[in-house]
Amino acid sequence: MGSFRVKGGNKLKGEITPQGAKNEALQILCGVLLTPEKMTIHKIPNIVDVVKLIDLLGDMGVKVTKLGPESYSFQADEINLAYLDTEEFLIKASSLRGSVMILGPLLARFGTGKLSKPGGDKIGRRRMDTHFVGFQKLGAKFNYDSKREIFHIDGKNLKGAYMLLDEASVTGTANIVMAACMAEGKTTIYNAACEPYLQQLCDMLNRMGAKITGVGSNLLHIEGVKSLGGTEHTMLPDMIEIGSFIGLAAMTQSEITIKDAQIHRLGIIPDTFKRMGIKMEFRGDDIFIPAQKHYEIETFIDGSILTVADAIWPGFTPDLLSIVLVTATQAKGTVLVHQKMFESRLFFVDKLIDMGAQIILCDPHRATVIGLDRKTALRGIRMTSPDIRAGVSLLIAALSAEGTSVIDNIEQIDRGYQHIDERLRQLGADIERIS
Numbered sequence: 001m002g003s004f005r006v007k008g009g010n011k012l013k014g015e016i017t018p019q020g021a022k023n024e025a026l027q028i029l030c031g032v033l034l035t036p037e038k039m040t041i042h043k044i045p046n047i048v049d050v051v052k053l054i055d056l057l058g059d060m061g062v063k064v065t066k067l068g069p070e071s072y073s074f075q076a077d078e079i080n081l082a083y084l085d086t087e088e089f090l091i092k093a094s095s096l097r098g099s100v101m102i103l104g105p106l107l108a109r110f111g112t113g114k115l116s117k118p119g120g121d122k123i124g125r126r127r128m129d130t131h132f133v134g135f136q137k138l139g140a141k142f143n144y145d146s147k148r149e150i151f152h153i154d155g156k157n158l159k160g161a162y163m164l165l166d167e168a169s170v171t172g173t174a175n176i177v178m179a180a181c182m183a184e185g186k187t188t189i190y191n192a193a194c195e196p197y198l199q200q201l202c203d204m205l206n207r208m209g210a211k212i213t214g215v216g217s218n219l220l221h222i223e224g225v226k227s228l229g230g231t232e233h234t235m236l237p238d239m240i241e242i243g244s245f246i247g248l249a250a251m252t253q254s255e256i257t258i259k260d261a262q263i264h265r266l267g268i269i270p271d272t273f274k275r276m277g278i279k280m281e282f283r284g285d286d287i288f289i290p291a292q293k294h295y296e297i298e299t300f301i302d303g304s305i306l307t308v309a310d311a312i313w314p315g316f317t318p319d320l321l322s323i324v325l326v327t328a329t330q331a332k333g334t335v336l337v338h339q340k341m342f343e344s345r346l347f348f349v350d351k352l353i354d355m356g357a358q359i360i361l362c363d364p365h366r367a368t369v370i371g372l373d374r375k376t377a378l379r380g381i382r383m384t385s386p387d388i389r390a391g392v393s394l395l396i397a398a399l400s401a402e403g404t405s406v407i408d409n410i411e412q413i414d415r416g417y418q419h420i421d422e423r424l425r426q427l428g429a430d431i432e433r434i435s
């Protein structure tokens, strides 16, 4: 298990370019299975989850060619379906969450799919009913081997259908859209997730020949086509990295410019950090964050304590709530952080409390943070990263703290942040990878 040793207190300065988006990459890479033609994909982040998915595609028979540091081509013209029956496939697929999205394309193209329970963060229950109910609505048969935790899905002649999803699941919507593209007739998906990564997926599928309308809304119409062809695609900058860098700049009193942020695709993210009192300037498509000794959390108009809560897009993404929470520890004022979607994502606050932060965990979903306004600094300690976003929040806390911290289990951070230690060192951070 790897660890980071972090000496806190350095003020950082410079420019940082966000990686290609992790959660978009996982959707897009699964999408290459939909066509036997060549797909060329750019801005693929070099992170553990994405590398694992590319390996898995290669094992399934996809021809993978590296074209440049962040560009690859993929050709799924000779898929080895027998590989899906191997123990190796099941083990590899279950090591990341994004692998669940190979099911939709496999079903669409080969009429069959199989997967063991996918991995990902342990942040509470992560049910997948939406995926399977959607496949069933298209006419597929679903079978779950509860002993081995294996999902089977079969359906040779999928037929378009109307469906109202029970929740706007992100990976669920991506899976159903990909399955429906080549189903016969029209599919309507209401209560679809509509975040930018799904918009990107739908735009890519349309370039491949799919007929999807309503992109960007929660009502998607898909007219089935016989086959899809190859195309080229470029990932958006990772909005969760962008939010993480905003929080990092504020906590460490650093002057940071986030380059090429595609600000118009960030939704409510910049405004949410502005409500935390963080100043930022948009300079073209860059976000400039000046060094700020103090930042003050707004109240609601009636003077009551601000709540920052997650909600499905265009609401605030749950993946940035841990960052908002850590950022609040050195703000002036109080905020209630309400994590509605996941029930085990706030327990990491214990570590922040050990560092000296003033936080009350009200229940598994809600934490009240009383900002220290830098009257005292957080203290460096040894801690373990429980999940990807909590991990980065602890890293931000450690970079702002007095003294040295050690963060264990950084595999969690490496799952989603590309060479984060090197990139932060370039900004002046004192961070070292130790084993």
Ligand SMILES: CC(=O)N[C@H]1[C@@H](OP(=O)(O)OP(=O)(O)OC[C@H]2O[C@@H](n3ccc(=O)[nH]c3=O)[C@H](O)[C@@H]2O)O[C@H](CO)[C@@H](O)[C@@H]1O
Pocket (backbone or CB within 6 Å): 023, 026, 097, 098, 125, 126, 127, 166, 167, 168, 169, 170, 171, 172, 312, 317, 318, 319, 340, 341, 342
């Ligand atoms: C690989 C990937 O892309 N992972 C992301 C994806 O996970 P994933 O697609 O697994 O998450 P889902 O969108 O399915 O659901 C997330 C959680 O929110 C709950 N829920 C969801 C929709 C809803 O309307 N109401 C509701 O309560 C679900 O029950 C679940 O507990 O989306 C999550 C929600 O943005 C992000 O945290 C994950 O980083």
Ligand SMILES: C=C(OP(=O)(O)O)C(=O)O
Pocket (backbone or CB within 6 Å): 022, 023, 096, 097, 098, 119, 120, 121, 319, 388, 389, 416
């Ligand atoms: C929860 C996340 O990832 P995953 O769905 O891969 O566990 C995340 O990216 O914050």
